[in-house]
Amino acid sequence: MTLEAKTKQTVVVTQTMNHPKESKLKDFLSILMQNKAAMVGAIIILFYIIVALFAPLLAPYDPYEIKLENKLIPPSPDHWMGTDDKGRDILSRILFGSRLSMGIGFTAVIFGAFFGIIFGLVAGYYGKWIDSTIMRIMDILLAFPGILLALAIISALGPGLTNVTIAVGAYSIPLFARIVRGSTLEVKRLEYIDAIRSLGANDITIIFKHILPNILSPIIVQGTLRLATVILSAAGLSFLGLGAQPPSPEWGTMLSNGRDFLFSAPYIAIFPGLAISILVLGFNIFGDGLRDAFDPRMKK
Amino acid sequence: MNAENRPILEVKGLKTHFHTKRGVSRAVDGIDFTLRKGETLGIVGESGCGKSMTSLSILRLIPSPPGKIAGGQILFKGKDLVSLSEDEMRKIRGNEISMIFQEPMTSLNPVIPVGEQIAEALRLHQKMSKKEARDKAVEMLKLVGIPSPEKRAKQEPFQLSGGMRQRVMIAMALACTPEVLIADEPTTALDVTIQAQILELIKDLQTKLGMGVIMITHDLGVVAETCDTVAVMYAGNIVEHAPTNKIFSDPRHPYTQGLIASLPKIHEDQDELKTIEGSVPSPYNMPLGCRFASRCPFKQPICHERQPELAAQPDGVKVRCWMYTSQWTEFQQQEAVK
Numbered sequence: 001m002t003l004e005a006k007t008k009q010t011v012v013v014t015q016t017m018n019h020p021k022e023s024k025l026k027d028f029l030s031i032l033m034q035n036k037a038a039m040v041g042a043i044i045i046l047f048y049i050i051v052a053l054f055a056p057l058l059a060p061y062d063p064y065e066i067k068l069e070n071k072l073i074p075p076s077p078d079h080w081m082g083t084d085d086k087g088r089d090i091l092s093r094i095l096f097g098s099r100l101s102m103g104i105g106f107t108a109v110i111f112g113a114f115f116g117i118i119f120g121l122v123a124g125y126y127g128k129w130i131d132s133t134i135m136r137i138m139d140i141l142l143a144f145p146g147i148l149l150a151l152a153i154i155s156a157l158g159p160g161l162t163n164v165t166i167a168v169g170a171y172s173i174p175l176f177a178r179i180v181r182g183s184t185l186e187v188k189r190l191e192y193i194d195a196i197r198s199l200g201a202n203d204i205t206i207i208f209k210h211i212l213p214n215i216l217s218p219i220i221v222q223g224t225l226r227l228a229t230v231i232l233s234a235a236g237l238s239f240l241g242l243g244a245q246p247p248s249p250e251w252g253t254m255l256s257n258g259r260d261f262l263f264s265a266p267y268i269a270i271f272p273g274l275a276i277s278i279l280v281l282g283f284n285i286f287g288d289g290l291r292d293a294f295d296p297r298m299k300k
Numbered sequence: 301m302n303a304e305n306r307p308i309l310e311v312k313g314l315k316t317h318f319h320t321k322r323g324v325s326r327a328v329d330g331i332d333f334t335l336r337k338g339e340t341l342g343i344v345g346e347s348g349c350g351k352s353m354t355s356l357s358i359l360r361l362i363p364s365p366p367g368k369i370a371g372g373q374i375l376f377k378g379k380d381l382v383s384l385s386e387d388e389m390r391k392i393r394g395n396e397i398s399m400i401f402q403e404p405m406t407s408l409n410p411v412i413p414v415g416e417q418i419a420e421a422l423r424l425h426q427k428m429s430k431k432e433a434r435d436k437a438v439e440m441l442k443l444v445g446i447p448s449p450e451k452r453a454k455q456e457p458f459q460l461s462g463g464m465r466q467r468v469m470i471a472m473a474l475a476c477t478p479e480v481l482i483a484d485e486p487t488t489a490l491d492v493t494i495q496a497q498i499l500e501l502i503k504d505l506q507t508k509l510g511m512g513v514i515m516i517t518h519d520l521g522v523v524a525e526t527c528d529t530v531a532v533m534y535a536g537n538i539v540e541h542a543p544t545n546k547i548f549s550d551p552r553h554p555y556t557q558g559l560i561a562s563l564p565k566i567h568e569d570q571d572e573l574k575t576i577e578g579s580v581p582s583p584y585n586m587p588l589g590c591r592f593a594s595r596c597p598f599k600q601p602i603c604h605e606r607q608p609e610l611a612a613q614p615d616g617v618k619v620r621c622w623m624y625t626s627q628w629t630e631f632q633q634q635e636a637v638k
Binding site: 128190191192194195196197198199200201202205209210213214 | 359361365391392393394395398399401402403406407408409410411412420425469
């Protein structure tokens with residue numbers, strides 16, 4: 001036995017003795033908790049989720065109600081974030097808008113992750129021409145700048161919330177496919193995959209029961225970071241008028257609406273902009289924290 | 301021939317080749333052996349001689365590409381495994397032929413409780429309910445001597461020591477009571493006291509279940525303790541196949557002789573351990589003649605020209621060497637004349 005193997009074994013043995021059950025999860029959580037930035041990110045995300053869930057209870061006004069007599073009121077005790085050019089309460093619109101943004105974000109990432117994971121697993125596991133074919137297609141998708149690809153998809157499908165979700169989801173597919181393929185290649189040559197194959201398991205069992213659960217951490221990290229990008233892109237597309245259509249309180253749409261009043265009533269654009277930036281920041285720093293917690297060795 | 305020692309596994313002229321950019325690597329190049337019920341066959345040889353590839357070939361688990369079974373037959377109870385479909389092969393793996401791997405640290409799925417992993421082997425081959433499989437898994441853990449099996453079954457691999465994990469591997473491999481167990485260096489990664497326990501366990505279960513065992517190892521100590529017959533492999537060939545006691549008391553092939561001579565002797569004062577001069581030929585560029593010729597102290601020109609056959613001696617020992625052929629004296633005389 002080499003010295004290295006011996007040390008490894010000793011380490012494992014001590015771990016076995018000292019650690020109670022669920023210690024892996026505990027370790028993971030304690031590393032994550034120590035990361036202050038990640039905790040801030042988690043709190044931001046949690047805050048947005050609560051807001052999205054309880055928007056109807058929290059919003060002081062109807063987000064769609066047009067009251068022209070109230071138009072362009074600056075932030076005041078009655079309207080904390082002011083009103084827009086049609087007299088709608090901006091705070092209420094932002095609160096309701098969180099549902100749209102989070103909805104688009106999660107749906108698109110789940111959509112992208114689902115196909116990306118399947119393509120990545122199949123490519124990584126079967127290799128050969130299957131791998132080359134799938135990954136070349138993914139490379140082609142990656143060659144387009146994300147937003148251009150989304151624009152192309154929308155111009156084919158037509159503007160609208162659903163199509164934006166599909167578009168931003170679709171351009172996440174190659175990213176998931178890539179990391180899943182890489183991790184699959186790494187895991188499939190491990191001995192326990194040979195061992196389970198030597199017991200007579202078929203490919204489906206090996207792929208979904210033995211490979212997938214072992215590559216979840218990079219998928220989760222990528223998914224979290226991806227949420228930030230997807231939300232930002234969706235808002236961007238709505239800003240361009242390709243996504244959610246007025247009077248929908250989508251943040252990008254609101255931002256676009258506020259463009260005309262940047263000098264006279266900047267708060268119309270500032271608050272939706274802040275809402276987007278803070279949420280994106282939250283997902284980004286939380287994603288980074290997750291990555292460090294899943295693999296402490298990666299930490300600089 | 302009575303039922304007790306009928307052959308269950310016959311390997312005939314098996315060739316496993318790897319097609320790589322550097323050329324064709326002939327990892328296993330025409331090997332023959334027979335395994336009988338209840339017998340333990342040792343396959344020994346140094347790293348890279350093809351012993352692990354032989355075992356993976358039997359289960360058809362050669363990574364392909366680049367690997368490929370290029371020829372020969374693997375007859376299991378008369379069926380040729382080489383020609384079976386992948387589906388039929390899956391029904392044999394783990395059910396009729398099982399394998400234990402070298403590294404217990406990495407041979408278990410790290411995220412699944414060990415009991416469930418054993419249960420999976422059962423559910424793959426026997427139509428058992430989840431509950432039945434789980435109960436049988438606990439029973440198997442008990443059989444391989446793991447204390448408090450109910451508790452251990454629920455634990456994940458990282459909570460078990462190396463020796464325990466190897467026991468779990470054995471439980472998985474034996475769950476469906478296979479007829480052939482291939483143990484690929486089952487004790488190499490374990491420390492000495494655990495090694496002895498694991499070997500004893502395998503021996504014990506073999507007697508209970510009446511399996512044939514192929515013990516792959518580079519440790520002659522393991523061979524001496526466990527095997528009935530031994531096949532010595534060198535550079536993809538079997539060079540000698542003999543009963544275990546004959547291998548130690550009367551090694552024939554110069555390579556086997558070298559191996560035995562290199563063992564440290566307990567009652568002799570040795571300053572230096574003996575080695576075999578030279579190194580193994582590259583699998584991409586095998587010599588035309590005997591593969592051991594360049595390192596052999598007895599070599600003659602014929603050894604470089606033609607490869608000898610694995611031929612049976614009058615006492616049943618099989619050896620692949622010109623020295624044991626009838627022409628050998630002729631060759632020597634020819635050389636002397638020159």
